[in-house]
Amino acid sequence: MASTQVIPTRMELTRLKRKLVTARKGHKLLKDKRDELMRQFLEMVKVNMDLRKGVEAGIHAANRNFVIAKAGMDEATLHTALMAPKQEVSLEVGKKNVMSVNIPVFETKTRTADENDIYSYGFAFTSSDLDGAVKSLADILPDMLKLAEIEKACQLMAAEIEKTRRRVNALEHVIIPQTMEDIKYISMKLDENERSSQVRLMKVKDMMLKEAHGWE
Amino acid sequence: MYKIGVLGDYDSIYGFATLGIETFPVDASGAGEKIKELIAGDYRVIYITEALASEIQPELEKYEEQITPALILIPGITGNTGDGVANVKASVEKAVGSDILFGEE
Numbered sequence: 001m002a003s004t005q006v007i008p009t010r011m012e013l014t015r016l017k018r019k020l021v022t023a024r025k026g027h028k029l030l031k032d033k034r035d036e037l038m039r040q041f042l043e044m045v046k047v048n049m050d051l052r053k054g055v056e057a058g059i060h061a062a063n064r065n066f067v068i069a070k071a072g073m074d075e076a077t078l079h080t081a082l083m084a085p086k087q088e089v090s091l092e093v094g095k096k097n098v099m100s101v102n103i104p105v106f107e108t109k110t111r112t113a114d115e116n117d118i119y120s121y122g123f124a125f126t127s128s129d130l131d132g133a134v135k136s137l138a139d140i141l142p143d144m145l146k147l148a149e150i151e152k153a154c155q156l157m158a159a160e161i162e163k164t165r166r167r168v169n170a171l172e173h174v175i176i177p178q179t180m181e182d183i184k185y186i187s188m189k190l191d192e193n194e195r196s197s198q199v200r201l202m203k204v205k206d207m208m209l210k211e212a213h214g215w216e
Numbered sequence: 217m218y219k220i221g222v223l224g225d226y227d228s229i230y231g232f233a234t235l236g237i238e239t240f241p242v243d244a245s246g247a248g249e250k251i252k253e254l255i256a257g258d259y260r261v262i263y264i265t266e267a268l269a270s271e272i273q274p275e276l277e278k279y280e281e282q283i284t285p286a287l288i289l290i291p292g293i294t295g296n297t298g299d300g301v302a303n304v305k306a307s308v309e310k311a312v313g314s315d316i317l318f319g320e321e
């Protein structure tokens with residue numbers, strides 16, 4: 001249904017025709033964007049899920065190791081052993097642009113050159129289980145960082161896909177049909193006006209002829 | 217130069233200290249404040265135990281659409297609540313409209 005606010009003028013008709021062309025072009029572009037984003041997202045989210053499962057299993061195992069380590073020594077010794085960490089991880093944050101979505105790229109640096117330099121205690125008073133526990137946690141750290149990067153990227157892309165999908169649907173189901181309807185309404189109205197002025201002119205001509213010459 | 221932090225109950229997170237990641241043992245009442253504080257500081261990746269995260273969910277959602285910080289759930293010592301996996305599924309659902317990948321698992 002044509003909305004009642006449309007003014008049936010030639011200027012408006014030209015404007016609407018231009019709007020329709022733009023809307024169609026935009027619709028096509030956004031649809032392509034949505035499809036490509038979706039493809040990349042689906043690839044990424046599979047990696048995300050695998051990484052997450054790996055990390056969760058790893059942390060679970062590490063936690064178990066820590067519990068065993070804790071059982072083998074008294075709490076004060078454990079606290080002292082872990083009190084002053086030797087290693088320090090710092091983070092560099094970069095950005096990557098994937099289909100106009102900015103996703104983070106994390107890079108880590110360890111303070112000491114040897115990243116396996118993680119045992120912050122002498123080995124004399126701690127149980128060997130603790131060494132194993134610390135090692136098992138250290139082993140999953142790279143995966144944890146990758147997980148942070150990918151999971152964040154997935155969240156951002158999911159939000160962008162949702163937005164793009166809404167735009168595509170709005171264009172496809174609202175803006176484009178509405179504009180076409182308006183164009184139709186205006187051209188019909190203009191035709192109608194033309195016909196009515198034609199008829200009026202013919203009528204006037206008849207009346208004038210009748211007055212001047214008495215023609216019927 | 218940014219930093220990485222871990223939030224959760226002490227027993228779940230003390231091991232991370234050895235790796236050079238800073239640990240912040242907090243409970244649910246102080247967690248919201250702590251997160252704000254860490255983000256205002258230079259923490260760009262923050263791991264949170266699932267148990268704690270479920271308590272402060274509204275706080276976490278605020279940061280979901282920002283490029284950083286990345287708030288990542290990890291299982292705590294009391295076990296896996298499945299929230300982390302559920303989050304991944306939720307993002308699939310958000311993007312696709314329904315969970316077509318992991319639905320049957």
